[in-house]
Amino acid sequence: MKIRIFLQIFWITTPLGAIQLIQPPTRDPVLWDLGVTTTTRKPGTAPLRDEVLVSTQLGKIIGRKVHLHDLPWTPQQDRSEQIPKAMYYPEPNPMPWKNNITVFVFKGIPYAEPPTGQRRFKPPQRLRSFPGTSPFIAERDPTICMQDVEQEPRLGIRKQSPWTASEDCLYLNIFSPDVSVASGQHYPVLVFLHGGDFQTGNMNDWPGHILASRGMVVVNVQYRLGAFGFLSLGDSETGNYGLQDQREALRFVRDNIASFGGDPTAVTLAGHDAGGVSAQLHMLSPLSKGLFRSAMSFSGADVSYWSTIGKSALAFNNTMKLGQYLGCIDKQAQNVVNCIATKGDQEIVRAYTEPQTPIEYNRDMFLPTIDGREILAHPLWALREAPINNAYIPSPVPLYISQNLQDGSEVIARNRRLGEFQDYQSVDLKMMEGYTLEYVFRHNYTMNKEALVQAIVDRYRYWPDQSDNWMLAEKFIDLWTDAYYTAPIAESAHLHSNLGRVWMLVNAYNFSRGYENLRFIPDWMAACRECDLYLMFGYAYAPPELRPHYMHDVVFTEEDRNATQIFTNIIRRYVTFQDPNFQSDDTWAAHEPRRHWYLKFNYTRYHALTVPGVLKRDFRYETVAFWNQYIVSLVNYMTTTFPPEVVSERQTLIYAYWIIGVLVLILMFLAVASFGMGYKLCEVTLPIAKHEERVLVDYTDTFPSRASVTSPRSSTNYGRVERMSAI
The missing domain is CATH 3.40.50.1820 (Alpha/Beta hydrolase fold, catalytic domain)
Known part of the structure; x- marks a missing residue:
């Protein structure tokens, strides 16, 4: 018979006599049912011979030992680092050609509360303790985040995906070469974010057994995808939940990875495709500063057009479009989001993946949004301005x-x-x-x-x-x-x-x-x-x-x-x-x-x-x-x-055209101004000329006769008389 716990509160007495409240589990575990996948076992059961028990800040956890055979390396050394036999001083401790290595595997570790119900379209909530009874059994692959698995671009698409999608997906897997506290060994940590264009993908397809045998603690992380992870109204209060999930996982690593043999100060954040873009976006986010010391990006670039949504209006429109498809129409944008939150998970996935849902100005509807909080500015602009103002790159690792x-x-x-x-x-x-x-x-x-x-x-x-x-x-x-x-x-x-x-x-x-x-x-x-x-x-x-x-x-x-x-x-x-x-x-x-x-x-x-x-x-x-x-x-x-080699010449020619056009406009202005000034000058001098002509005519009509005026001699005599009168 399946026994499900809906509310569970325990009061225990500590050695000092204090009363302590243990919070009820946030997930709904199935206790001791051999017919289903469980994350707990019968209380009091000791770890099996191929299992290992680890104590963390969130409680005890049981993982499994996996034995790898015939590997040409050890967690401490690679054959390329040995001194060749041809050297004068050969390797004093030659490495065997084949080595057997044990890796400790912990699968399906929750790092945040499940983003279901009232937590949908909200930032991740920090986990208080592992769900269920202690110890928590971490030996099975968890569910993957909500997506259309049929749209995942991968090889072997004829084989149906074995994974079940669910909103309760904020889990991580840990692979460690050594979890013994007595050894005192702390390995560097590789946190890997899967790809899938922020729409598909999961961590279960990338088991880290072989990488862990190389001498590092491997942590695979799942984060919310599509509308569940990146639905936004274009403001700093909504959206980018997938990036926040990743950051919460990094905080979990910082606080607990030492229990799994990892060094919390030696974390490398890596990712493929969308995961690689995410790693670079965390380099640009002040909220992720100090959580990792180096980054790796496989087939991903933060400056790529498809990596982010740069316009808040576009993110807003995509959310309204999804709401319209789901029948959520309201003048208030927040009411539309609240309505979408009441829809079924499969219904939401179908809504934004159906071919009839138009996608404008990007490859996908829901992506990381430049909101001024998680991502301060567009990566392309921020990186170009970074040499001038380093404040835009909080983690230049x-x-x-x-x-x-x-x-x-x-x-x-x-x-x-x-x-x-x-x-x-x-x-x-x-x-x-x-x-x-x-x-x-x-x-x-x-x-x-x-x-x-x-x-x-x-x-x-x-x-x-x-x-x-x-x-x-x-x-x-x-x-x-x-x-x-x-x-x-x-x-x-x-x-x-x-x-x-x-x-x-x-x-x-x-x-x-x-x-x-x-x-x-x-x-x-x-x-x-x-x-x-x-x-x-x-x-x-x-x-x-x-x-x-x-x-x-x-x-x-x-x-x-x-x-x-x-x-x-x-x-x-x-x-x-x-x-x-x-x-x-x-x-x-x-x-x-x-x-x-x-x-x-x-x-x-x-x-x-x-x-x-x-x-x-x-x-x-x-x-x-x-x-x-x-x-x-x-x-x-x-x-x-x-052709590309002509582009620069055309640009120079365009600049020349602009300069010539401006000069022509200046010359036309000067010509018009000159014509205006000339016209004004004519208006002033014409009355004076007419007045002088009238005075001269009156003077000649008064003194000489018509004969004297027309006769050359008379004119000469007139001139002489004029000069004499002047004297």
Whole structure:
């Protein structure tokens, strides 16, 4: 029989005789029912042999031990850090080729009260104690946050997601190499935020067992998504609940991670896609200052157009539009929000994900909003002004930023028909033009739309053979890789490098290369979206049962394991030292404002395990200029397109036209003024001339006769008489 507790208050007596009140649980636990998933067990049950008990500020918690076998490293050391045998003084304590490591796993730990009921569309409420009876059992994957799981862009979409979505989702998972208090060991901490464009995703797909075996405490965090996490009225009081959830998780880590073997002063905040954007936004937020010492962003850029909603009016309109779809219409905006809060969670998700719900001026309706509180100003503006006023960057910590060679495959994965990887030849020129027109519309490019679309399509058209859909599919992915990732990531790395150290990496590793029968990504796709995460979380070394459900059947090669060993070592070095260079190699230069260094990762052979990759400079700089400069400048022109090298000359010509126009106006003004002054002068002198003429006529009519006037002699005599009279 299921026993549910609706209200539970205990009074206990402490050794000092004081009476203490234990708060009732905020969640509704199911006690000791073997037929359902439980987070509690029968009171008084001791931990099993493969379990571990940890005491925290919120109460005791039980996790599980997981044994990993045949790993080529230990939590304390990597093989690349050992002295080679060829050296005069060989390694005194050589590392075994295969090592067995135990990782302590705690799943489904609540870090805030469930944001349900009256807490919907509200900031997260701090957790007082673990729900249920003590100890809290943390051994099962929790529910994921509300979303449409069918819209998640990922590989293996034919396999149905095993996760259940719920509003009660503010949980985190912890993976630690050592939780023994007696050892006194405290490892650096990596807090990871999953991606999914702030609309989808979950932490359960990214188990941290292999990363923890590298010598760090891994914390995976879930946060509210879509309307549940970012519904806003455009003011500083509403919205950005997802970012607040993340901050609450960071506070939980600060207060409790020492109990799990972590160092609360050595936290690295990392994330993929939307999680990477979030990590950079926390760098810009004064409310997150002091909660982490370094940041990592995989395939995410805070300056990207799709990352935030910069106009408060747009956020307001999106909320009103959702309310209208749900039948919540009122003159008072807060009443609309209150009405939406009464709707069912599935009803709300359907409302803002249905195709008939129009989305204007961004990829999604609900995103982080520039509210002046959580995010003080638009990241692009704040970072450009930061060298002048450092107050806009509260946490200028070291930043690791990276992308995959074909992150734009996300656009393919979003399309369920194309995502099956069988209809890739459906990508034709018409589809490219349609997607590009939608991109231009979502960016609110109201001027010169046709020229913009034509310029973009012409740059990515496969000119040698425009009917080759295979090559066009690759060009299609390149287009969206550059638009959504390459260009904004380059801009973000450049601006952040003005403030602190930035390390940039481009992942070009292609899984199962040379083993076509083992490939789990399409032949025409290179380093795909999330391919760096497959390396980072060590799936090549993880047993199938520890991987995501859609990768249980994947067979990894020896090259995949070599690449994984190098990549996880890069992560380990950065999390530990804020510098990804290997101990035996320091050629990876930090990204500079005028020297855009980056590391190209594409190593597979064992002899390359001692270096992280190949150092290069200015990744796809021509493409970056096309998107960040030429397309932006083209919006202002009402003419046809021009090649990028002519844009600066046209700008100079426009300035010249302006100067000439101003000079012409000045000359016209002077001409009019001169004509006016001349006219006024004529009006003054004409009466005087007429008066003098009248006086002269009167004088001649009085003295001489007509004959004397007409005769030359008479005129001469008259002149003589005039002169004599004057004398």
